[in-house]
Amino acid sequence: MDHNERLLIVDDDEMFCHVMQRALTRRGYEVSIAHDADAAMALVRQAPPDLATLDLKLEHSSGLKLLPELLAVAPDCRVVVLTGYSSIATAVEAIKLGAVNYLCKPVDADEIVTAFDRESGDPDIDIADNPPSINRVTWEHIQKVLQEHDGNISATARALGMHRRTLQRKLQKRPVRR
Incomplete structure (x- = not known):
């Protein structure tokens, strides 16, 4: 499977970045990594990515703050927001700000690729029987x-x-x- 698409991973977890870079490179993506918002924007200006994953909580910033900046420079980029701290509010905001999907960590490379490829919602998704605690x-x-x-x-x-x-x-x- 040869994608030849540029994919940017923005996450301050170096081990996660390393694992995802290896896995997504094997799937044919040209992967770049940034560990903070400034480095991410420098890479975006240098070579706008086709795809990007943004960690919701970066060390000195937020993926939600970075998302509109990234899309202003690379409007055709498909962005998936990743987080270990999911909430309905941040999921809704990520989509409103232009993300194509929102995934809760831990995730694997296949889940990320699938998230980029989904064009619409799934009306058959299971609805929980019990309300949240x-x-x-x-x-x-x-x-x-x-x-x-x-x-x-x-x-x-x-x-x-x-x-x-x-x-x-x-x-x-x-x-x-x-």
Whole structure:
């Protein structure tokens, strides 16, 4: 399978990048890697990618902030947002900002390739019988408010009526399962 498409991986997890680069190169993609938003934009300006994966949480930025910048320079690029911290709010925002898909880590190369190739939604997707737990709803609400305050922890804590350190502790925990 020879794609000859340029694919940019933007993720601050070096091991994840290395594994994905090897796997996607074997599938015929020309893969570039950036570990932060500045390096990503330098690569995009140098050679606009056909495809890109953006990590939602970069060390000093957000994939959601980088997404419109990337698409402004490379409007035909198909972008998949990847995250280990999924929430409904960030998924909706990623799609509104131009991503073609949103995947929760851990993911493998085949899932990424499939996500790029999907042209439309799946009306037959399984709908969960049980509602999300209160802990999950809380996690998603915090993510939504954090997004509304552009990632500002202090402003988010004030909006949620909690101490900043309490919010920081909650954010350091992995998201709760449904």
